[in-house]
Amino acid sequence: MELKPGQTLAGYEIIDHVKSGGMASLHLARKRGVAGFQRAVAIKVVHPALAKDRKFVQMFLDEARLAVLIQHPNVVRVEELLEAEGTYLMVMEYVHGCSLFELLRALAQQGRRLSPDLVAWIGAQIADGLHAAHELRDEHGNLLDVVHRDVSPQNILLSYGGHVKVIDFGIAKSSARADKTRVGVIRGKIGYMSPEQANAQHLDRRTDVYATGIVMWEMLTPRPLFRAANEAHLRDMVRIPHVPAPGVFGSLPEHLDK
Numbered sequence: 001m002e003l004k005p006g007q008t009l010a011g012y013e014i015i016d017h018v019k020s021g022g023m024a025s026l027h028l029a030r031k032r033g034v035a036g037f038q039r040a041v042a043i044k045v046v047h048p049a050l051a052k053d054r055k056f057v058q059m060f061l062d063e064a065r066l067a068v069l070i071q072h073p074n075v076v077r078v079e080e081l082l083e084a085e086g087t088y089l090m091v092m093e094y095v096h097g098c099s100l101f102e103l104l105r106a107l108a109q110q111g112r113r114l115s116p117d118l119v120a121w122i123g124a125q126i127a128d129g130l131h132a133a134h135e136l137r138d139e140h141g142n143l144l145d146v147v148h149r150d151v152s153p154q155n156i157l158l159s160y161g162g163h164v165k166v167i168d169f170g171i172a173k174s175s176a177r178a179d180k181t182r183v184g185v186i187r188g189k190i191g192y193m194s195p196e197q198a199n200a201q202h203l204d205r206r207t208d209v210y211a212t213g214i215v216m217w218e219m220l221t222p223r224p225l226f227r228a229a230n231e232a233h234l235r236d237m238v239r240i241p242h243v244p245a246p247g248v249f250g251s252l253p254e255h256l257d258k
Helices: 054-065 101-111 116-134 206-220 231-239
Strands: 014-018 024-032 038-047 078-084 086-094 097-098 154-158 164-166
Touching: 014 038, 038 054, 054 078, 054 086, 097 101, 101 154, 101 206, 116 154, 116 164, 116 206
Parallel strands: none
Antiparallel strands: 014 024, 024 038, 038 086, 078 086, 097 154, 154 164
């Protein structure tokens, strides 16, 4: 189902379409209540063409069930999962701001870069949010072995209020998922993969730590760590990485450069 501005679904009024990804689209909406109460939310819905595909729907449900368990100020909060008019809706907190990708692109166009102090602070907030996911346990106290697998500037939101939020656990690995990734299947953005991820090997939380390092490197430089003419060459670069110190591209505090 395509959601349109002005449409009301399950008590939420759709305001605008925000963006579309490979599996779902994101919309800005508001929840209305008594005495003029209203609250902005983000609603994620599976693309109509995929809504009847059991595999994609299962991935969507897995994402919602996993994300709602992660309660941390540096992870976007999932408020509820709804089924309405034959489709599933994931209702999330609305973050008024932009993605780290959008910020870095805007700064690059102006020939500017983030200060090292701000990069270190943003990196620490990302790490805090990911750590909450990595430490997630089931009701019996067992680790769920969550790995995000898609840590990248596109999946980091920066609010105008000064908050950093990790988003999109759509391809996260977890022992709680019903949809298990088959051995040899690679998911994620190639330029932010660890060598193990690019080689379709067993992954744990360290692959997210590695990706966070790439994100911080790109905030400091600012430039892509891996650039190639085609995907095959890019994958080769990621599998056998050669990483220059970010200080090569501008003066940095010694400890941060290391």
